[in-house]
Each structure stands twice: as structure tokens, then as C-alpha cells.
Amino acid sequence: MDDTTSELVDLLRRRAELLASLRKGPWEKRDLVEAHDLPRSTLDRAIRELEAADLVAYADGAYALTAFGEHLVHEFSEFVDRAELAVELEPFLRWTTPEAFDLDLRTLADAEVWTPEPGDPWAMVNRHVRALETADRVRGVLPLVGLHAVEAVHERVTEDDADHRFVVDANAAGTLRTDENYLPLFRDLQARPDPTFLRYEDDPVPYFVGVFDDEFVQIGVDDDGDPKALLESDAEEVLAWAHDRIDRYRRRADPVPATDAADD
Numbered sequence: 001m002d003d004t005t006s007e008l009v010d011l012l013r014r015r016a017e018l019l020a021s022l023r024k025g026p027w028e029k030r031d032l033v034e035a036h037d038l039p040r041s042t043l044d045r046a047i048r049e050l051e052a053a054d055l056v057a058y059a060d061g062a063y064a065l066t067a068f069g070e071h072l073v074h075e076f077s078e079f080v081d082r083a084e085l086a087v088e089l090e091p092f093l094r095w096t097t098p099e100a101f102d103l104d105l106r107t108l109a110d111a112e113v114w115t116p117e118p119g120d121p122w123a124m125v126n127r128h129v130r131a132l133e134t135a136d137r138v139r140g141v142l143p144l145v146g147l148h149a150v151e152a153v154h155e156r157v158t159e160d161d162a163d164h165r166f167v168v169d170a171n172a173a174g175t176l177r178t179d180e181n182y183l184p185l186f187r188d189l190q191a192r193p194d195p196t197f198l199r200y201e202d203d204p205v206p207y208f209v210g211v212f213d214d215e216f217v218q219i220g221v222d223d224d225g226d227p228k229a230l231l232e233s234d235a236e237e238v239l240a241w242a243h244d245r246i247d248r249y250r251r252r253a254d255p256v257p258a259t260d261a262a263d264d
Contacts, residue, residue: 011053012076015046019055019065019073026062082106091115092229095221100206107237114230124230125149128220131212132156138164140210141200141249144225145172147181154185157196167198167249169205173256190258198253205249209242217242 001009012019021027021035033043047063050056055069065073085105086093092113093101114124125146132138132152145168156162168176176186176197189196208220216234219242220227 008053008072009076011049011055012072015050016076016080018043018046019050019069020077022056022063022065023070023073026060026064028062032063085109089113089231092219092221092231095223095228096207103238103241107235107241108231108233110235111231111233111238114232115228124220124227127230127232128210128218131210131218132164135164135212136160136162137213138162138166138210139243139246140166140208141205141246142166142168142172142208143205144208144222144227145175145182146227150176150182150185153196154189157192158188163194165194165196165198166210167200167205167246167253168256169203170199170201171204173197173199176256177258186256187258190256195255195258197256198250199256200249200253202252209245211239211242211246214239 018032018036021032027035029040029043029047032038033040036043038046047056050069051058054066055072056063057066082105085108089105089108089111092115114127117123125148129146129148129152132149133156135156138153153164153166157164176182186197207222208218210218210220212218216232217238219231219233221229
């Protein structure tokens with residue numbers, strides 16, 4: 001960032017309240033003084049700074065944003081909104097990167113986030129399992145598996161004929177096929193006409209994405225296999241993003257063989 005841009009950003013930050021008023025239309029100086037409860041000398045200094053930066057101009061007895069000022073204040077306001085949202089989502093965002101998580105954060109304005117808490121360390125896991133237990137149709141991509149979740153899927157699919165299908169990466173597939181706790185459940189699920197699990201082997205899956213009854217999305221992040229945060233949203237843009245992401249994995253996945261590694 002060059003010096004001019006840095007100075008403009010600092011000015012936009014320091015004069016944000018005044019600029020927000022000026023976005024609404026021209027103001028006479030005495031009205032600005034009253035609206036912001038400022039000494040006239042302080043307002044005069046602020047106006048001079050904004051005029052010098054070509055953000056504000058005086059015409060017909062009033063001060064208003066210039067065309068350049070309107071553009072810059074709009075962009076800065078958008079940045080502030082996104083930054084505030086990123087701060088709210090920090091418990092989730094800290095475990096991924098912008099390159100891996102390409103969803104526009106603005107679509108997550110109404111999202112909820114669950115994390116392990118001292119008094120409720122399984123809050124996010126319980127939320128996820130409850131969603132599996134109640135949904136009739138689930139589509140997802142998994143970087144790891146949990147026994148309670150697979151038990152919930154097994155019960156819903158084999159006893160209630162729910163339609164749950166997942167793409168898992170190679171590590172998760174290995175757990176399903178070799179761990180004695182998972183293997184009986186896994187073989188039941190894979191023996192059905194439409195196997196529950198497909199395997200994606202090209203790259204590790206960076207995080208969990210699941211769509212439940214086409215009504216809401218869950219996104220789960222972990223750290224070396226340790227679940228860290230679960231985000232949930234029912235926004236249409238998030239649902240569309242999740243469906244697209246899951247479909248991309250499914251097109252490049254194959255059914256996981258219902259055998260252990262020694263039988264390959």
C-alpha cells in the first residue's frame with residue numbers, strides 16, 4: 001500500500017461517522033455541528049481534511065461527497081461490513097484459508113457457529129449428529145468420520161430408509177474399511193443398492209460440507225482430525241455453493257469397496 005492510499009484509509013477510518021452522514025446528502029455546516037455535537041473548530045478541521053483529499057466539496061451553501069468520495073466511502077463501508085463479519089466468524093475462519101474456503105462471507109451474515117466449549121465440549125458434534133438423525137436426505141463431503149455420526153447414518157438409512165450419501169477422502173475411507181468399530185456399520189451401508197459412501201482420492205478434503213433436506217448447510221472444520229467449529233446456514237447462496245461443491249467431488253468419486261485393506 002502506497003502512502004497516498006494509506007493516508008486515505010486512515011482518513012476514512014477517522015472520519016467515518018461524518019462521512020456516513022454526508023452519504024445521505026448535502027449538509028449545511030451548522031446542521032453538521034448540531035448532528036455530531038462537535039465544536040465548530042473540530043468540524044472545520046475535519047471538513048478541511050476531507051476537502052483536501054477530494055472526498056467532500058462545498059456547493060450551493062452545503063457540503064456533500066464528491067463522486068470520488070462516494071466511490072471510496074462505499075468501498076470502505078463494504079470492507080468494514082466484511083471485516084466485522086469475519087471477526088464474528090473467527091472461531092470458524094481460523095481453521096481454514098481464503099484459498100480453500102471460497103464462499104463469499106457476506107452470504108454468511110445470518111450463519112450460526114458452534115465450537116467446543118469448556119462446559120459443552122461436544123456442542124458442535126451433537127449439533128451435527130442431531131441433524132443426521134432428523135434429516136431424510138443428506139448429501140455431504142467428509143475429510144474425517146466420527147463413530148456417533150456413522151451410527152446415526154446407519155440407523156436412519158437401514159431402519160428408516162433415509163437417503164444419506166457422502167464422499168469421503170482416502171483417510172476417512174481407510175477408517176471406515178479397517179476400524180472394527182466402523183466396519184459392520186460401513187458394510188451394511190455399502191451393501192445397499194445405492195452405497196452410502198463414495199471415495200475421493202485426488203486430494204485431501206479440506207473441510208466437511210453437508211446439505212440437509214435441501215434446507216440448510218453445515219460446514220465443519222478441523223485441525224489434524226480434531227473437530228474445531230461447525231457453521232450452519234440456510235441462505236440460498238450458501239445452499240447453491242454447497243450443492244456445487246459436493247457435486248464436483250461426486251463426479252470424481254467411486255464407491256468405497258466394502259472390504260478391509262487386506263482384501264484389496
